[in-house]
Amino acid sequence: MLTDDQVAGVRANFPILQEKTYLYSCSQGALSYAVVAGLDDYVASWRTSTAPWDVWMGAYESLRVSFARFINAEPDEIAIINSASGGINPIASALHFDARDGVVMSEYEFPTMGQIWLAQQPRGARVRFLDGVGNAVPVEAYARAIDERTRIVPLTQLSFLNGSRSDVPAITRIAHDNGALVFLDGYQDCGTRPLDVKALDVDFFVTGTLKYLLGPPGLGFLYVKRALIDSLVPTMSSWFAQRDIFAFDTRHLDLAPSARRFENGAPNIPSIYGAAPALDLLTRVGMENVAAQIERLARTFLDGAKALGIATKTPASSVGPLVVLRAADPAAALAQLTERGIVVSTRMDGVRFAFHVYNDMADVHAALNALEGMQGLMVSA
Ligand SMILES: Cc1ncc(COP(=O)(O)O)c(C=O)c1O
Structure with missing residues (x-):
């Protein structure tokens, strides 16, 4: 399991993380200085x-x-x-x-x-x-x-x-x-x-x-x-x-x-x-470490979405990287999240939140905080 400092070290490779809550790796991974x-x-x-x-x-x-x-x-x-x-x-x-x-x-x-x-x-x-x-x-x-x-x-x-x-x-x-x-x-x-x-x-x-x-x-x-x-x-x-x-x-x-x-x-x-x-x-971060970080974030996010009463499409057993929430108005939900600097994507009636090793708990909380004011756009559990 990576320490917070180690996660911060990983994050420093990805400039977009300084500007956005980037939960978009299911569509496109973030660009690193290494790439x-x-x-x-x-x-x-x-x-x-x-x-x-x-x-x-x-x-x-x-x-x-x-x-x-x-x-x-x-x-x-x-x-x-x-x-x-x-x-x-x-x-x-x-x-x-x-x-x-x-x-x-x-x-x-x-x-x-x-x-x-x-x-x-x-x-x-x-x-x-x-x-x-x-x-x-x-x-x-x-x-x-x-x-x-x-x-x-x-x-x-x-x-x-x-x-x-x-x-x-x-x-x-x-x-x-x-x-x-x-x-x-x-x-x-x-x-x-x-x-x-x-x-x-x-x-x-x-x-x-x-x-x-x-x-x-x-x-x-x-x-x-x-x-x-x-x-x-x-x-x-x-x-x-x-x-x-x-x-x-x-x-x-x-x-x-x-x-x-x-x-x-x-x-x-x-x-x-x-x-x-x-x-x-x-490989240098270590795939076991990558998996553990993703599981921790995805579980916390899924629990948080459930606590907000939002219907989820993803079974808890999946443990990430992708957590999909059901939206009543996916286009409006996407627009609101984008406005809050949260980068996600939609497919059909689902809003997709994708976690990677470069995400941290602050990302999870930023997404959950944004969702708290958006219940009207999401489907209730
Ligand atoms: C699970 C899965 N398979 C296949 C594809 C298609 O990949 P490609 O465009 O490289 O053929 C995608 C692209 O999003 C995907 O998510």
């Missing part, structure tokens, strides 16, 4: 070299190694991609929908997850959405829906809509017992707690750098379990997906034997330079 320095390094590398690709390829491979370590994977299990969608699509394209044609997912997945698998319908996929009960999809609903015809279970680790947390081990067990694959979407959680994809035993994992990983947009990571890579041949490809990127062999498709076979063209070099120091910053 600014990384982006400056990128500009310098471009300015000082006429052929900086060797240097840039070094930064790209080095980020692959750092991210692999961050989630307890091997570097050759990681593809560097330009969006989470850009990681899901090549896997969807590589799967066959024959006797196993089922795709089973919660209604609380991020839209891109639903849309990418729905786009596989002309290829034979049968997509089924599971309804939530009280803002969570029970494990039993997965148990009833997954069977020997299920090809894959796309699974949000934490829902962008209501902050509910999926029981990943239980759902993965059910899927694997039925011979189905699991594709975990960690974009709303990665960067907030230690993550071990091997312990979770998921087959695929995707995330992006923009939110809790505190990096720039336009960059993400796809993990593919080593044993699956050889058997997956995507129908979308690129020169960066080849065994030897710089073979320049237009007449041959020779896919990389690693997860790089799922990459789509030249990587986003500026974002790589920005994302690396952000990952380093989180």
